Amino acid sequence: MIRTHEAGALRAGNAGESVVLAGWVARRRDHGGVVFLDLREASGVVQVVVREDDLAHDLRAEYCIKVTGSVRVRPEGNENPDIPTGAVEVVADEIEVLSEAAPLPFQLDSASDVAEETRLRYRYLDIRRSEMAENLRIRSKATYIAHETMRDLGFTYIETPYMTRSTPEGARDFLVPVRLQPGHWYALPQSPQLFKQLLMVGGMERYYQLTRCFRDEDLRADRQPEFTQIDLEMSFVDEEDIFAVGEQLFTRLLREVRGIELPERFPRMRFAEAMDRFGSDKPDLRFGQELVEMTDYFADTTFRVFQAPYVGAVVMPGGASQTRKELDAWQDWARSRGAKGLAYVLVQEDGTLGGPVAKNLSDAEREGLAAKVGAAPGDAVFFAAGKRFEAQELLGAARLEIGRRCDLIDASRWEILWITDMPLFEEADEEGSWKPVHHPFTAPAVEDEDDFQDHPGTTNSRAFDLVLNGYELVSGSIRIHRAEMQQRVFDTIGLSKEEAESKFGFLLEAFKFGPPPHGGLAVGWDRIIMLLAGQPTIREVIAFPKTASGGDPLTGAPTPITAEQRAEAGVDVDPEAEEA
Numbered sequence: 001m002i003r004t005h006e007a008g009a010l011r012a013g014n015a016g017e018s019v020v021l022a023g024w025v026a027r028r029r030d031h032g033g034v035v036f037l038d039l040r041e042a043s044g045v046v047q048v049v050v051r052e053d054d055l056a057h058d059l060r061a062e063y064c065i066k067v068t069g070s071v072r073v074r075p076e077g078n079e080n081p082d083i084p085t086g087a088v089e090v091v092a093d094e095i096e097v098l099s100e101a102a103p104l105p106f107q108l109d110s111a112s113d114v115a116e117e118t119r120l121r122y123r124y125l126d127i128r129r130s131e132m133a134e135n136l137r138i139r140s141k142a143t144y145i146a147h148e149t150m151r152d153l154g155f156t157y158i159e160t161p162y163m164t165r166s167t168p169e170g171a172r173d174f175l176v177p178v179r180l181q182p183g184h185w186y187a188l189p190q191s192p193q194l195f196k197q198l199l200m201v202g203g204m205e206r207y208y209q210l211t212r213c214f215r216d217e218d219l220r221a222d223r224q225p226e227f228t229q230i231d232l233e234m235s236f237v238d239e240e241d242i243f244a245v246g247e248q249l250f251t252r253l254l255r256e257v258r259g260i261e262l263p264e265r266f267p268r269m270r271f272a273e274a275m276d277r278f279g280s281d282k283p284d285l286r287f288g289q290e291l292v293e294m295t296d297y298f299a300d301t302t303f304r305v306f307q308a309p310y311v312g313a314v315v316m317p318g319g320a321s322q323t324r325k326e327l328d329a330w331q332d333w334a335r336s337r338g339a340k341g342l343a344y345v346l347v348q349e350d351g352t353l354g355g356p357v358a359k360n361l362s363d364a365e366r367e368g369l370a371a372k373v374g375a376a377p378g379d380a381v382f383f384a385a386g387k388r389f390e391a392q393e394l395l396g397a398a399r400l401e402i403g404r405r406c407d408l409i410d411a412s413r414w415e416i417l418w419i420t421d422m423p424l425f426e427e428a429d430e431e432g433s434w435k436p437v438h439h440p441f442t443a444p445a446v447e448d449e450d451d452f453q454d455h456p457g458t459t460n461s462r463a464f465d466l467v468l469n470g471y472e473l474v475s476g477s478i479r480i481h482r483a484e485m486q487q488r489v490f491d492t493i494g495l496s497k498e499e500a501e502s503k504f505g506f507l508l509e510a511f512k513f514g515p516p517p518h519g520g521l522a523v524g525w526d527r528i529i530m531l532l533a534g535q536p537t538i539r540e541v542i543a544f545p546k547t548a549s550g551g552d553p554l555t556g557a558p559t560p561i562t563a564e565q566r567a568e569a570g571v572d573v574d575p576e577a578e579e580a
Contacts, residue, residue, distance in 0.1 A: 002066060008044020012087045014071045019090060021046070021067045022098065024128065025059055027109070035059075039067060039090075042133070047080070047089040055095045062101035062108070062125075068094040116539070121553035123544055135533045135541045138257060142529055143210065145256050146230055149249050155208040155232060160195035162188060162212070167503055172216035174225070182570025188214035191522060193439060194507050196233040197479060200518040201510045208232035210525065224526065224538060225550050233520030239462060239478060242519055243418060246466055246474055249523070250416065257532045260414050266466070267417040274419055275389065279312070279396020281422070284470030285415035287408040289314055291395050292373045294383070303360040305343060310388035313373045314395050316402045319380025320346040320354070327355075330382070333401070339394050343383040347375045357383070400470070416468045421445065424452060424461035425492065433494055438463050440489050442477040443519075453488045462519070473528050476521025483511055 003022040010019070023041030030036075035056040037048040048067055050056040059065065069092040080086030105122050106114040108129050119126045126132050150157070166173045166187035173187040189195075191213050199207045214226050230249075234241060247266050254260040274283050277290045292313045298306040327344065334342040345361075346354040353366050361369070375381050382398050384391035403409045424444050425434040434456045436442060444452040445460040452459040466474035480486045486508070490500045500508065526538040539545040546552055566572060 006043035007039050007041050007046040008085060010046050010071055010085050010088050010090070012073055015073045015088060017071050019067075019069065019071055021048075021069075021090065022065070024101075025061055025063045025065060028056070028059060028061065037067075037092075039065070040128070044085060045083055045130075046085040047074075048092050049089050050092045050095065052092075055092060059095070059097070060101060061104060062128075064098040064101070066096040066098055067092050068096075117547060117553050120539075120545065120547060123554050127543065132540070135529075135535060136543060138533045139529045139541055142253055142257055142532060145252055146210065146249060149252050150208045150230075150232070153206070153245060153248065155206040156204055157209055158199060158204065158207050159209055160189070160192040160199075160211065164189055164195075167194060174214045174216050177569035177571050179569050183573035183575035184570075190215050191229070192231050193441070194504070196231060196520060197441065197507060197515075197518065198510050200233055200235045201513065201515045203235075203516075205235040205516075206232075207234075224542065224546055226546075227538075228525040230523035230525055231520070232522075233518060235516040235518045237478075237517070237519055239420070239464065239519070242476055242478075242521055243464075246418075246476075246521060246523075250466070250468075250473075250528075253528065253532065254414065258414075262414065262416055268420055269417055270421040271419055271423065271460075272421070275392045275396075279314075279392040279394070279399060280470075281419055281465065282467045282470055282472040283396075283417075284400065284403070284409065285417065286410045286413045286469060287403045289316075289399050289402055289408065291392065291399065294372065297369075297372055298365065301365060302362065303357070305357075305360075306383070306385050308385035308387075308391070310391050311383060311385045312391055312395050313381050313383050314399050314402065315373055315375045316380040316382060317376075317406055317408075318378055319344075319382075319402075320348065320378050322380065327380075330398075334394065334398075337394060337397060339384070339390075342394070342398065343385070345369065345381050345383075347377050347379045347381065349377045351377055355380075414469060416466065419465040419467055421460045422463045422465070424448070424459040424463075425456040427457070428493075435493055436489070437461065438475065438477060440493060440495070441479045441486070443480045443485070444489075449485065453492045456492050464521075466521075468528070468531060471524075471527050471531060473524050473531075474521050475524075476519065478517070478519035481511070481515040481517050483508070486511070 002020070004020045005014070007021050007023055021039055023039045026038040026040035026045060028035060028037055033051070033053070035050040037050060037056065037059065038045050039048050048069070067090060069090045071088050071090055074087060074089050104125065106118060108125060111119060111126060111129055127136065163176055163186035166175070166185070171190055173190065176186040176188065178184045178186060192209070192211055196207055209231055211229060211231050212226055213229055216225060217223070232245070234245070243266070247264070251262050254262050269283070271281055274281055276293065277283070279291050294311040294313050295309070298311050301307060330344070331341045334340070343357045344355050345358045347370050348354050351370065353369065358366060369381070373381050382395070384394040423437050424442060426437050427433070428435040438461070443462040445462060448459045461477065463475070463477035465472050480489065487497070490497070526542060529541040530538045533541050535541055544552070544554060551558070
């Protein structure tokens, strides 16, 4: 080894020892003939004292150096309680430059002020920062815990293919040309869904893997085109068995990484209740401001906007003090979400109602409105009216925005719950048609098994999500294992037998050979690590992420390919024309 000790491991007990250290110059401070260096490596930082000018003459930030010297206790009053090595320092006898560093594109100790794209362009420097390095160590620790938990629960780790056929799973596929079969393409998996069901047919009973998934979809703070999930599937189980596995995994993760104790049995909430109370299927329970349904209250209203299938409200504490410009900005916010606007009334200090909506209400409606929604003088009340689900989603988004703007969210709380009884189908873009909310292999609720095809809009499923602090971390379900039921689902979503065979033939073929009842779930690994590390985006917990536009500033990917590469890969070949 080049070094005898880790810099971050030195303590007062090492005083008097001769050491050889190696790392990077994190900081340099000159004090009249004495140079102080902060030497950083993976274990931490220690102060190095250099008394000979020629030893430190050319050293700059991020030079990689080897230091030979002795450990001593710092003089009284010079201790640094902010670092574990703050009681000692190393007096250098010799310094060797292992490699020099060019001038830095940004200062590592002030990277929070640096544009994210610059940090990603020089990610290898960004990782040297203690915060970024700690994020990756948290990810590593959590991964070990996950593997230990799954092993203790009797699961078998099995890898599934990264190159497979394209199947409809809700997002666009990333495609890979096949040189040996011009005009034919592999698809990168959006999830191992079909393969893990095949493993259940194969009798593996308890499968899991930490796998990469690929989806060509619009990005945001908690999405990447390539992401990681813990994928698992179990045979001969019901929802309770799967819940128990998820609860053991998350209980260990929160306890061992963050010291957070979760309840032994996680709370549960039906999907319909979550939408009614919070306007979201991933409700953040760390603050109140629940939605209030006003449909019956405005049943006889003459105000046309509120003559709708659903009317709901949410209160903004102190919102009546907003300026007209701020209130108009709420309308822009609503329109950016596809809504026409966000109606509101302002509860004045004397209890009267102000704002453009108030004058359209009857005296009786104005009189009881504040009490109905729980608003106090000085509050604003926002309304949404229209189709139930769409209006609730708008109010749910407004609730979260209110929580952020009014600082209502208690960041010290960890609120976890299962969302159950989710819809099986939702309306497709084409009027009168349906599509699966999750995937077409999700089983309908037991009470709907016999006739779900007759009322697809009101059929619940055996699907569920796990939500932590407003983030969906787990999605899972009990799967369909009976061919007759599977075909009725295909019929409901307008998928013919021929189309089903074309898209899922290999799975349907396997299901002819005694498939067991089975179910499973997938854990959004990047998201849980983001929460465990206390970061705002998953990019902060991924070593080499893409930007919000899907680019990689570090490597420059994606890049064009040459004409020779296109020809060699058969990108432009039409196989039907070739056969003709």
